[in-house]
Each structure stands twice: as structure tokens, then as C-alpha cells.
Amino acid sequence: MVTVRAPDPRLEHPVDAGSPTATEQTRARYPDEDGLVERDGVRVHWERYGDRGQPIVFVPSWSIVTSRVWKAQIAYFARSHRVVTFDARGNGRSDRPTSAAAYDEAEMALDLLAVMDAARVDRAILVSLSLGAHRSLLATGAAPERVAGLVFLGPSVPLGHPVPGRDIDFDAELGTDEGWARYNRHSWRHDYPGFLEFFFGRSFTESHSTKQIEDAVGWGLETDPETLILTDEAPGIDRATALAIAADIRCPTLVIQGDEDAISGPSRGFALTEAIPGAELVVISGGGHIPNARHPVLVNLAIERFSRSIAGDIR
Amino acid sequence: MTTPAVGGPPTRLHDDAGHAVRPERSGIAIATDGIRLGFDVYGAGDPTLVMIPSAPIIHSRQWKAQVPYLSRRYRVVTYDGRGNGRSDRPTDPSAYHDDRYMGDIVTVMDATETERAVLVGLCVDGVWRAIRLAAEEPERVLGIVAFAVGVPRLAPPLPHYAEFGKTFDDELPTDEGWAKLNRHYWLRDYAGFAEFFFTEITSEPHSTKAIEDATGWALDGSVEAMLAESETSFPFDIEAVEAICRSVRCPMLLVHGTEDTCQSPARANRLAELTGAPLVLIEGADHMIPGRHPVKANLLIRDFVESLGGRVR
Numbered sequence: 001m002v003t004v005r006a007p008d009p010r011l012e013h014p015v016d017a018g019s020p021t022a023t024e025q026t027r028a029r030y031p032d033e034d035g036l037v038e039r040d041g042v043r044v045h046w047e048r049y050g051d052r053g054q055p056i057v058f059v060p061s062w063s064i065v066t067s068r069v070w071k072a073q074i075a076y077f078a079r080s081h082r083v084v085t086f087d088a089r090g091n092g093r094s095d096r097p098t099s100a101a102a103y104d105e106a107e108m109a110l111d112l113l114a115v116m117d118a119a120r121v122d123r124a125i126l127v128s129l130s131l132g133a134h135r136s137l138l139a140t141g142a143a144p145e146r147v148a149g150l151v152f153l154g155p156s157v158p159l160g161h162p163v164p165g166r167d168i169d170f171d172a173e174l175g176t177d178e179g180w181a182r183y184n185r186h187s188w189r190h191d192y193p194g195f196l197e198f199f200f201g202r203s204f205t206e207s208h209s210t211k212q213i214e215d216a217v218g219w220g221l222e223t224d225p226e227t228l229i230l231t232d233e234a235p236g237i238d239r240a241t242a243l244a245i246a247a248d249i250r251c252p253t254l255v256i257q258g259d260e261d262a263i264s265g266p267s268r269g270f271a272l273t274e275a276i277p278g279a280e281l282v283v284i285s286g287g288g289h290i291p292n293a294r295h296p297v298l299v300n301l302a303i304e305r306f307s308r309s310i311a312g313d314i315r
Numbered sequence: 316m317t318t319p320a321v322g323g324p325p326t327r328l329h330d331d332a333g334h335a336v337r338p339e340r341s342g343i344a345i346a347t348d349g350i351r352l353g354f355d356v357y358g359a360g361d362p363t364l365v366m367i368p369s370a371p372i373i374h375s376r377q378w379k380a381q382v383p384y385l386s387r388r389y390r391v392v393t394y395d396g397r398g399n400g401r402s403d404r405p406t407d408p409s410a411y412h413d414d415r416y417m418g419d420i421v422t423v424m425d426a427t428e429t430e431r432a433v434l435v436g437l438c439v440d441g442v443w444r445a446i447r448l449a450a451e452e453p454e455r456v457l458g459i460v461a462f463a464v465g466v467p468r469l470a471p472p473l474p475h476y477a478e479f480g481k482t483f484d485d486e487l488p489t490d491e492g493w494a495k496l497n498r499h500y501w502l503r504d505y506a507g508f509a510e511f512f513f514t515e516i517t518s519e520p521h522s523t524k525a526i527e528d529a530t531g532w533a534l535d536g537s538v539e540a541m542l543a544e545s546e547t548s549f550p551f552d553i554e555a556v557e558a559i560c561r562s563v564r565c566p567m568l569l570v571h572g573t574e575d576t577c578q579s580p581a582r583a584n585r586l587a588e589l590t591g592a593p594l595v596l597i598e599g600a601d602h603m604i605p606g607r608h609p610v611k612a613n614l615l616i617r618d619f620v621e622s623l624g625g626r627v628r
Binding site for chain 2: 207208210211214
């Protein structure tokens with residue numbers, strides 16, 4: 001009799017950098033190299049997978065998730081790319097600084113460039129999700145020569161318009177946890193898991209998303225409400241900055257946007273496409289906010305096609 | 316869902332749209348008792364795999380996660396069993412006799428010019444009938460892949476079947492849980508039964524899609540066919556079942572989930588003892604292995620077929 005059970009690679013792959021995370025699931029592929037980048041005393045944990053072909057950096061999203069949000073991309077792209085990803089400060093194996101200034105999007109962008117240095121990546125396609133668009137845009141504005149192409153998934157940029165009902169006061173005592181009232185510092189403090197369930201339930205509007213929601217809530221639980229409050233207080237990019245950087249972008253750009261995105265709303269992705277010269281838009285019909293997790297085959301093939309078109313290898 | 320009369324027009328099925336692959340050929344095979352069976356042939360490789368349906372509760376789409384992968388390498392034949400899909404839905408219990416189900420495999424193999432095939436089945440409908448055919452017409456069966464090994468009598472049925480099987484025809488004071496395994500409840504709310512049943516036997520987390528699909532296929536069928544089938548009795552005692560199992564000479568692979576809610580793992584263990592066939596136990600898996608664990612199932616089928624090697628070609 002044979003019992004099929006996946007071996008637990010954690011036993012063979014002890015955590016040797018950063019702080020160990022909560023009970024992590026087994027991975028389809030483990031990094032070939034990992035390390036810590038330290039800037040102003042804040043350490044960020046990065047990983048590299050594969051070592052061939054066009055480098056791709058999977059840019060961290062909001063610190064509510066870890067770099068595992070790219071788990072459905074890493075194993076596929078590592079076969080034919082040098083893949084780099086890292087945990088944003090505030091979650092995963094990266095530090096959790098205790099000032100809002102440390103979570104400034106400008107710091108996140110500098111982390112991105114520092115990780116590229118550490119992983120010996122001169123020039124890469126930057127793939128970002130949601131809030132990660134801020135980091136990608138700022139890094140591109142600061143160092144356009146290091147960006148071979150840009151892919152934005154459900155970009156949470158201050159263009160277009162927000163989804164209805166999200167204009168909730170983050171700081172007021174609302175006395176309710178109904179709907180977007182959960183996006184509130186007091187609500188996070190008294191029921192953080194409830195907020196995560198709400199937020200990721202809205203992130204995955206597609207049916208049959210229980211696994212994706214469960215994963216994402218688990219990543220959210222690797223950090224804590226006080227850290228997340230600091231990330232919300234930290235400055236992002238404003239509309240004028242976003243438009244100015246976008247207008248100067250000269251590299252190939254792909255925006256992948258779910259038309260049922262209930263977090264950022266599809267109009268932000270559409271507006272970013274219009275703001276970037278020559279940007280291509282792929283709309284996922286019925287897709288929600290995190291298409292790389294919920295529609296991995298579709299997203300992976302779209303990114304791979306984009307990568308090949310940059311290399312002049314269009315099949 | 317209306318039930319077309321025997322010989323009526325083809326039914327529009329739950330998920331006619333969006334197939335990953337289309338058949339090379341589709342047709343209707345006529346069984347020896349005149350029942351029409353809808354079949355499809357995919358791919359052109361060697362050998363031929365016949366995917367036996369779990370009828371009449373669901374139909375050939377239960378193999379949707381196998382057909383695209385396997386048909387790249389092999390020729391794959393699927394068909395709707397009597398009582399569901401594009402096949403006739405007789406309401407005479409004798410149409411659902413064990414012999415008829417076994418005979419339908421031969422009918423479809425003949426109609427598709429399939430001299431010999433690897434048989435792939437799930438539960439009693441697939442596994443037991445494949446074993447019978449291998450025992451009675453060994454020259455037509457190259458091998459068997461048996462998922463959720465359903466061979467009656469080899470071990471006692473699971474307690475919920477034993478308990479509510481006895482009261483199937485009774486008016487029960489409740490329709491909670493397995494009390495839904497009941498003629499009167501089926502007639503009141505067959506959809507409720509289908510959803511309950513597939514939720515119970517697909518108990519792994521994150522199975523909403525597998526449950527929704529299977530419930531839809533059940534609703535493509537007919538409660539009248541299910542009731543007629545429920546009136547047939549299994550025609551073999553334990554000695555006969557064991558003798559038939561022992562007489563199988565073709566290679567077999569048994570695959571069973573440790574958490575199977577429909578067929579006790581004890582049946583798989585016993586069949587492995589009787590036949591010497593290897594048994595793969597899938598940790599944490601329930602009954603619907605090909606639909607819920609398709610990659611694992613597909614690789615097991617592929618490895619089994621490849622292991623037949625020279626015997627096949």
C-alpha cells in the first residue's frame with residue numbers, strides 16, 4: 001500500500017533569515033536564494049527563484065498580505081525567469097517598524113530598488129498588485145532605466161473613482177461594523193479577524209474562492225492591527241504625482257483589471273491605462289481585485305505573453 | 316428540469332458550454348434492451364480509456380477534469396449512463412439491473428470500435444461493473460483504474476447507508492441529514508438531496524465548485540430514474556462477489572480516500588487482498604477523487620497506463 005502525502009519541505013528548508021512566520025503551508029517551489037536588505041534599521045526579507053531569462057520582480061502589495069500572495073505565479077515564472085519577490089515592511093519575514101513614516105510609499109519604492117540590487121537584478125519587469133502600484137510607479141519614476149516593463153493588477157491608484165461606500169472615516173468611532181465601516185482603526189482594534197474576513201471576502205467576489213480567502217486571511221493574521229494602522233497613516237502618492245509619473249513612462253505596460261473589482265473599483269485600472277502612453281489593458285470579465293490568486297492561469301499567460309513581446313519573441 | 320420520455324429529444328445539459336476540449340466524435344449507442352446511450356470519443360492515441368459513468372445520479376461530465384489531459388495521450392471514450400445525460404431514462408427497475416450496466420460498457424465499446432480498453436471508474440457504478448466485465452470478458456479489458464473502490468458486500472456499508480437504506484421507503488418524521496436518503500424526500504426535493512449528498516461526499520475544504528458541478532449533473536437526470544434504480548437489488552452474495560474479484564487477471568490500480576464518506580476504505584483493502592492490486596490511499600480525500608483531486612488522479616491514471624507498456628501496444 002502506498003500513501004500519497006506531500007513531504008513537508010519545511011523540515012528540509014529551515015528558516016534561516018528574518019523572523020519565522022506563522023505555520024506556513026508547503027510551497028510548490030522554494031527559493032534558490034534569500035536574504036535581508038536593511039535600510040535605516042528596517043530589514044526586508046527577499047527571495048529569488050530561478051536564474052534564467054527576463055527578470056521579473058513581484059512587487060509587494062499592501063502589508064495586509066505577504067509575498068505569498070504571488071504563490072500562484074512564482075513556481076510558473078521561475079522555470080523561465082529570474083523571479084524576485086519580497087515581503088513589504090510590516091508583514092511576513094520583514095520588520096514591523098513602529099512609525100508611520102517608515103511605511104511611506106517612497107520608502108517602499110526604495111526597498112524595491114534595494115532588493116533588486118541585493119538580488120543582482122539590474123532591470124526587470126515589475127508586476128504589482130493593488131497598492132503595490134504606488135511602489136512600482138515611484139520606483140519607475142526614480143529609476144526608469146531599471147524597469148523593462150510594468151504590469152499592474154487591480155491598481156489601487158488615486159485615479160478614476162473609488163468603489164461606492166468606501167468613503168468611511170478611518171479615525172471616527174462609528175459604532176458599527178457593517179460593510180466598509182470595518183475599514184476603520186477602531187474596528188480593526190476590536191475585531192481584526194472580522195475585518196480580514198470582510199476585506200478578503202470583498203477582494204474575491206468570484207464564486208468558489210474559499211481557498212483564496214482562507215489563504216489571504218492567514219497572511220493578514222501574520223501582522224497585527226497596530227502595524228496596519230501605521231501603513232494606513234503613511235503617505236501614498238497623490239493624483240498629480242501619479243499622473244506625472246504615468247505620463248513619463250516609456251516602457252511597455254500592461255494593466256490587468258477585473259471588472260467586478262470591489263476593492264479598488266475597475267475605473268482606477270482603466271484610468272491608469274489611459275494615463276500611461278501605449279499601455280495595454282486586459283479586462284477580466286467577472287474578475288475581482290486579486291486576479292493573480294483567483295485566475296492564475298489566465299494572469300500567468302498574459303504576463304508571459306507580455307514578457308515575450310518585450311523580448312521580441314512573439315509566438 | 317423536465318424528464319424527456321424514452322426516445323425523446325436530447326436534453327440540454329447543465330454545463331454544455333465551456334468544455335476544455337471537444338470530442339472527435341459523438342454518437343448514440345443502442346444497448347441490447349434498446350436503451351440509447353450518448354457517447355463521446357476524444358483524442359486518437361493508444362490505448363483507449365473508457366470512463367464509466369456513475370449513473371444514474373450523474374453523467375459523463377464527471378470526468379471533465381480527466382478528459383482534456385488524458386485525451387492528449389490516449390483515446391478517451393466517455394458516455395452517459397442510462398438514466399442521465401443524453402441517454403434514455405427508463406423507469407422500469409429491470410432496466411437498471413447490474414447486468415444492464417455491465418452490458419452498457421460493451422455496447423459503447425462496440426459502438427466506438429474499441430476492441431480492448433483500460434476501464435476507469437468511480438464507486439460501485441464504475442468499479443464493480445469494470446471488475447465484472449474484466450472477469451466475464453477478460454479479452455476486452457486491458458486494465459482497471461478504480462477510484463473510491465465500491466464493491467458491494469466486501470465490507471459492510473457505512474452506517475448512514477445501513478441506517479437510512481432500511482427506511483428508504485418509509486415516511487420519516489424528519490429530513491435532516493441522511494434522512495434525505497428517502498423516496499419521499501426525493502420526490503419532494505430532489506435538488507435538496509443532490510446538494511446534500513454531494514456536499515457530504517465531497518467534504519474536503521474548498522470543494523464548492525466540485526459540489527456545484529456534481530449537483531448540476533444530478534439535476535440533469537431524473538428522480539424517476541433514481542427511484543427505479545433504487546428498486547433493483549444487487550444480485551450477488553459475498554461468496555460470488557469475492558469469486559468474481561479473485562478471477563480478475565488484468566492489472567488494476569485501486570485509489571481510495573482515507574475520508575471516503577460513501578465507500579468504506581475497508582472495501583478497498585479487501586479488494587486489494589483479493590486481487591493483489593496496489594492500493595493508493597489519498598490522505599484526507601473523500602469520495603469524489605477525480606473531480607476534487609484531478610492532478611493526482613490524472614497522474615495516477617497516466618502512470619498506470621504507461622506501466623501496462625508492451626502489453627498494450
